[in-house]
Amino acid sequence: MNLIDLFLLASSLWIIAMGVWMLWALTRILKCRG
Amino acid sequence: MEGLQTTVLIVAAVYLIGMLIIGYVTSSRIKTVDDFATAGRAAGGGLPVVAIAASLLATNNDTGNVLGIPEMTYGGGFGGLFWIVTVCLIVYLLMFVLGPRLRDSAASTLPDYVYRRYGNSTRVRVSVTLWSIVSAAIFLGTQLYAVAAVIQALFGIPWQYSLVPVAAVVIIYTAAGGLWAVAMTDILQWAVIIIGTALVIPLLFILKGPFSSVVLANQPAVGYASFSPGMPVLQLIGLSLGASLWVLADPALTQRFLSAQSNRAAKQGIWLWISAIYPWWILMAVIGMYARVVLPDITPAQSLVLMAGHVFPPVIAAIVFVAVLGAAQSTADSYLNVVSSMFVNDVYRPLHPGAREGHYITVARWATVVTGVLGVLVAPLFSQGIFVVALTLQMIFISAVVPVVVLGLLSPKVTEPAAFWASVAGGVVSVIWLSVGGTAGIGGVQAIYPAVGIALLIMLLFSWGKSGQAQKMEVGK
Numbered sequence: 165m166n167l168i169d170l171f172l173l174a175s176s177l178w179i180i181a182m183g184v185w186m187l188w189a190l191t192r193i194l195k196c197r198g
Numbered sequence: 199m200e201g202l203q204t205t206v207l208i209v210a211a212v213y214l215i216g217m218l219i220i221g222y223v224t225s226s227r228i229k230t231v232d233d234f235a236t237a238g239r240a241a242g243g244g245l246p247v248v249a250i251a252a253s254l255l256a257t258n259n260d261t262g263n264v265l266g267i268p269e270m271t272y273g274g275g276f277g278g279l280f281w282i283v284t285v286c287l288i289v290y291l292l293m294f295v296l297g298p299r300l301r302d303s304a305a306s307t308l309p310d311y312v313y314r315r316y317g318n319s320t321r322v323r324v325s326v327t328l329w330s331i332v333s334a335a336i337f338l339g340t341q342l343y344a345v346a347a348v349i350q351a352l353f354g355i356p357w358q359y360s361l362v363p364v365a366a367v368v369i370i371y372t373a374a375g376g377l378w379a380v381a382m383t384d385i386l387q388w389a390v391i392i393i394g395t396a397l398v399i400p401l402l403f404i405l406k407g408p409f410s411s412v413v414l415a416n417q418p419a420v421g422y423a424s425f426s427p428g429m430p431v432l433q434l435i436g437l438s439l440g441a442s443l444w445v446l447a448d449p450a451l452t453q454r455f456l457s458a459q460s461n462r463a464a465k466q467g468i469w470l471w472i473s474a475i476y477p478w479w480i481l482m483a484v485i486g487m488y489a490r491v492v493l494p495d496i497t498p499a500q501s502l503v504l505m506a507g508h509v510f511p512p513v514i515a516a517i518v519f520v521a522v523l524g525a526a527q528s529t530a531d532s533y534l535n536v537v538s539s540m541f542v543n544d545v546y547r548p549l550h551p552g553a554r555e556g557h558y559i560t561v562a563r564w565a566t567v568v569t570g571v572l573g574v575l576v577a578p579l580f581s582q583g584i585f586v587v588a589l590t591l592q593m594i595f596i597s598a599v600v601p602v603v604v605l606g607l608l609s610p611k612v613t614e615p616a617a618f619w620a621s622v623a624g625g626v627v628s629v630i631w632l633s634v635g636g637t638a639g640i641g642g643v644q645a646i647y648p649a650v651g652i653a654l655l656i657m658l659l660f661s662w663g664k665s666g667q668a669q670k671m672e673v674g675k
Contacts, residue, residue, distance in 0.1 A: 165408050165410070166408075166410045168409060168410055168414070169403070169408040169409050169410050172399055172409055172480070172481070172484060173399070173400060173403065175396075175399075175477035175478075175480060175481055176396045176397070176399045176400050176481060177396075178477055179392050179393075179395075179396035179474065179477055179478050179481065180392075180393050180396045180397065182392065182470075182474050183388075183389040183390070183392040183393035183396070184389070184393065185248070186248055186251075186252055186385050186388065186389035186392075187385075187386070187389045189246070189248040189385070190248070190382060190385040190386055190389070193246065193248075193249070193382065193385075194220075194223060194382065
């Protein structure tokens with residue numbers, strides 16, 4: 165494991181977190197204005 | 199791949215039904231044309247930050263792009279892509295200036311924006327509407343064909359079988375829910391795509407070992423993981439500008455800014471989009487490089503799909519495949535929606551003013567259906583090299599519309615005659631240049647250089663010394 169591996173893992177985590185947030189936001193939008 | 203087919207078909211069916219449900223749920227929100235075209239922005243609605251970020255991702259990345267990045271790095275390593283996306287970033291940063299200004303213009307569509315910006319000029323509106331509708335409609339056809347072609351390449355199902363059902367679903371939910379349906383399906387699709395593809399990297403670390411010991415320690419060619427671009431600088435800049443300039447004035451992308459809840463939401467949406475797309479592009483590039491080392495004898499275009507099949511159980515792999523196929527759908531729906539929005543706002547309403555809102559919504563929905571059916575009918579024409587068609591369109595659009603919109607947003611000094619004649623000349627010169635030299639250009643000079651050059655020259659000459667009578671933008675009218 166060196167710096168570039170850590171960077172790639174951090175990027176993956178960031179993207180996964182963003183995707184999960186998008187799904188959560190979608191359920192909120194559909195729930196309150198559907 | 200064959201064993202997966204049934205699973206993929208079942209997941210695809212569930213997925214298409216989910217899209218239709220979103221269309222049905224969002225259709226109840228469509229009470230005015232403003233709801234249809236801008237998600238109800240004028241009435242205090244509009245797209246929230248998450249929808250702006252997701253639909254920028256969706257419109258800017260189609261299936262070709264999603265599969266194309268790992269394909270590129272599989273063969274050529276990291277360098278070329280690195281420099282292309284770096285030049286793109288410089289262009290994208292301009293959006294922080296343009297996006298909020300578009301939002302503040304209170305226009306409903308891109309042609310409506312230029313109409314207001316250039317002193318209620320009908321001829322500029324007509325010119326921009328024509329170029330935008332033609333390029334967006336043909337682009338729609340290329341996207342519909344692309345989904346079917348990828349399904350054929352990956353699963354052996356002839357494109358004729360998948361084209362109609364895939365297009366029908368897109369047409370139905372886009373006609374029903376307008377921009378709301380487009381934006382909500384974009385969020386769902388892109389959440390699945392980015393989660394699915396981002397999971398591939400940590401799983402590869404566990405199954406095969408970290409990037410540094412698997413790829414960097416076993417480079418398949420000299421300089422494979424270096425930052426060397428591997429192509430001449432001019433070619434690199436031309437590729438990057440061709441890939442990024444259209445984004446600044448694309449009718450479907452600018453529609454996101456026009457529809458933003460607020461000026462601030464537009465800016466935050468751009469931030470989120472850039473902070474998602476760059477790390478995600480890097481991950482996609484790395485997937486291609488892993489594929490090269492782990493599976494050295496595959497077709498490069500299948501890198502992503504085979505790596506996903508490698509690390510995931512079949513059901514999860516099927517979900518990732520279907521979402522990636524949906525990337526083209528989420529690009530197609532944006533263009534479908536924006537063509538019908540421009541048609542009702544900038545063609546039909548000016549010709550038939552004073553009708554009830556319900557009438558205009560019906561017209562917008564029928565325009566969606568007719569445009570979609572036309573898209574399906576022209577789609578087979580693109581079976582001869584889809585990339586060239588898309589590239590040709592981008593070049594014409596960049597020449598005819600981008601200078602008029604971008605300079606109009608940046609400087610109050612650009613006058614109406616400057617905008618009109620620049621749009622006409624840019625479009626005509628690019629069409630002539632492309633019909634003589636194709637996308638490769640004449641003597642290696644691509645069409646956007648002379649066409650954008652002439653458009654800029656005309657704008658400069660016509661606007662020169664006229665700053666005293668510069669037209670102020672008519673905000674809120």
